[in-house]
Amino acid sequence: MATHEEISASLQSFYEGYQKNNKLKLMNRDWNRIIIIRASDIDSQHTLTLQNGELSVTRGAPDQNADLVVTSDSETLADLFYGDITPTEPYMNGTLVIQGSENDILRLDFISLMIWGE
Amino acid sequence: MKRVVSVSLGSSKRDHQVQVELLGEQFEISRLGVDGDFERAIAKLHQLDGQVDAIGLGGIDVYVYAGNKRYAFNDGLKLMEAVKTTPVVDGSGLKNTLERDAVKYLMQNTDVVKNGTRVLMVSAVDRFGMAEAFAAAQCDVTYGDLIFAAGIPYPIKTLQELEEIAAKLLPEMTRLPFLMLYPTGQKQESRDEDKAEKFAQYYHDAEVIAGDFHFIKRYIPDKLDGQTIITNTTTASDVEFLRQSGAGRLVTTTPVFEGRSFGTNVIEGVLVTLLGKPCDNITPEDYLDIIKKLDFKPRIFELDN
Numbered sequence: 516m517a518t519h520e521e522i523s524a525s526l527q528s529f530y531e532g533y534q535k536n537n538k539l540k541l542m543n544r545d546w547n548r549i550i551i552i553r554a555s556d557i558d559s560q561h562t563l564t565l566q567n568g569e570l571s572v573t574r575g576a577p578d579q580n581a582d583l584v585v586t587s588d589s590e591t592l593a594d595l596f597y598g599d600i601t602p603t604e605p606y607m608n609g610t611l612v613i614q615g616s617e618n619d620i621l622r623l624d625f626i627s628l629m630i631w632g633e
Numbered sequence: 634m635k636r637v638v639s640v641s642l643g644s645s646k647r648d649h650q651v652q653v654e655l656l657g658e659q660f661e662i663s664r665l666g667v668d669g670d671f672e673r674a675i676a677k678l679h680q681l682d683g684q685v686d687a688i689g690l691g692g693i694d695v696y697v698y699a700g701n702k703r704y705a706f707n708d709g710l711k712l713m714e715a716v717k718t719t720p721v722v723d724g725s726g727l728k729n730t731l732e733r734d735a736v737k738y739l740m741q742n743t744d745v746v747k748n749g750t751r752v753l754m755v756s757a758v759d760r761f762g763m764a765e766a767f768a769a770a771q772c773d774v775t776y777g778d779l780i781f782a783a784g785i786p787y788p789i790k791t792l793q794e795l796e797e798i799a800a801k802l803l804p805e806m807t808r809l810p811f812l813m814l815y816p817t818g819q820k821q822e823s824r825d826e827d828k829a830e831k832f833a834q835y836y837h838d839a840e841v842i843a844g845d846f847h848f849i850k851r852y853i854p855d856k857l858d859g860q861t862i863i864t865n866t867t868t869a870s871d872v873e874f875l876r877q878s879g880a881g882r883l884v885t886t887t888p889v890f891e892g893r894s895f896g897t898n899v900i901e902g903v904l905v906t907l908l909g910k911p912c913d914n915i916t917p918e919d920y921l922d923i924i925k926k927l928d929f930k931p932r933i934f935e936l937d938n
Binding site: 538541542543544545546601602603604607617618621622624625628629632 | 779783786798805
């Protein structure tokens with residue numbers, strides 16, 4: 516089990532990976548989304564906000580409705596955002612649940628692979 | 634009579650059967666759509682295995698390519714592995730030979746493809762032979778893989794960048810259900826209105842739109858202005874649809890039988906039958922030799938608007 520602090524640190528790592536990738540920012544300039552990252556086994560919520568290609572990470576739930584809600588156990592979330600695992604396997608076996616439109620889910624998958632892919 | 638059957642994840646509305654003679658051999662070629670039902674496709678493959686001369690897998694890619702790397706879709710492999718006896722192909726052998734040569738032919742014999750022609754490939758990793766041939770012909774190519782498969786408005790402009798992005802994405806994306814990435818079943822009957830509107834400019838900016846027909850059709854904007862479409866798997870009603878959509882010309886890379894150009898998978902099934910060799914032993918040169926004997930060339934249809 517990971518802690519809330521570990522999930523925060525993993526999201527910071529994800530944020531730094533995103534910040535270094537100018538191509539990814541360009542790719543996402545049209546994709547303004549609010550994404551909740553929620554642990555299923557501990558009290559932990561974070562919000563990823565994408566606005567005009569810029570990403571921000573905040574602790575807690577957003578003020579407005581989210582477009583995507585990503586839920587998994589704390590360990591999987593930390594592994595995922597540190598890039599130790601890809602989202603495909605936990606998504607396919609149901610450990611990682613993403614609520615949102617199919618297009619948005621696919622796009623979130625693309626972002627994580629563009630940051631952490633081979 | 635040789636029998637070649639294409640089992641397609643696509644719509645059953647496109648089912649078709651023809652009889653043709655090729656190099657003195659009679660063929661019955663048919664296409665069976667399962668409307669996106671994966672389990673029905675598996676059952677149909679089990680039923681046909683050992684009963685026909687070759688099976689093509691349609692509406693799905695097993696293998697896609699970027700540079701010298703090959704990636705296999707899990708779903709495609711599952712279908713392929715359902716067939717134990719009969720030769721089974723997905724069309725990628727012909728995409729690497731027939732379609733590559735089709736672009737060369739158009740460059741050498743027509744004004745459809747020339748240096749600087751603006752080409753939109755709606756998806757390139759599933760037609761890498763064609764993608765490389767357009768680049769070799771010094772066309773101004775936009776590879777639309779991210780745009781149309783993922784909805785990301787990022788035109789890939791070089792093969793090198795396509796390979797780099799593919800290396801990051803495809804090892805994982807090929808593990809996802811194929812239907813998340815490609816229109817299957819009912820989705821083949823409808824247009825993705827959001828993407829068609831959002832990405833219309835890429836179609837309008839192109840002189841040639843090339844690639845998978847279902848991709849082209851799913852994202853086609855309201856009105857084209859005389860563009861050339863290079864594709865296959867078109868029926869007579871598809872030709873009419875393209876005419877109504879404002880396309881100026883249709884080039885099919887596979888031969889037309891009874892008004893219809895079959896998919897590369899089924900034509901590859903025919904060639905495998907004619908070659909009479911195990912699929913693993915067939916080389917690109919084998920395909921090119923038999924394509925030459927069959928005198929397969931791209932067919933060009935002017936679409937009067």
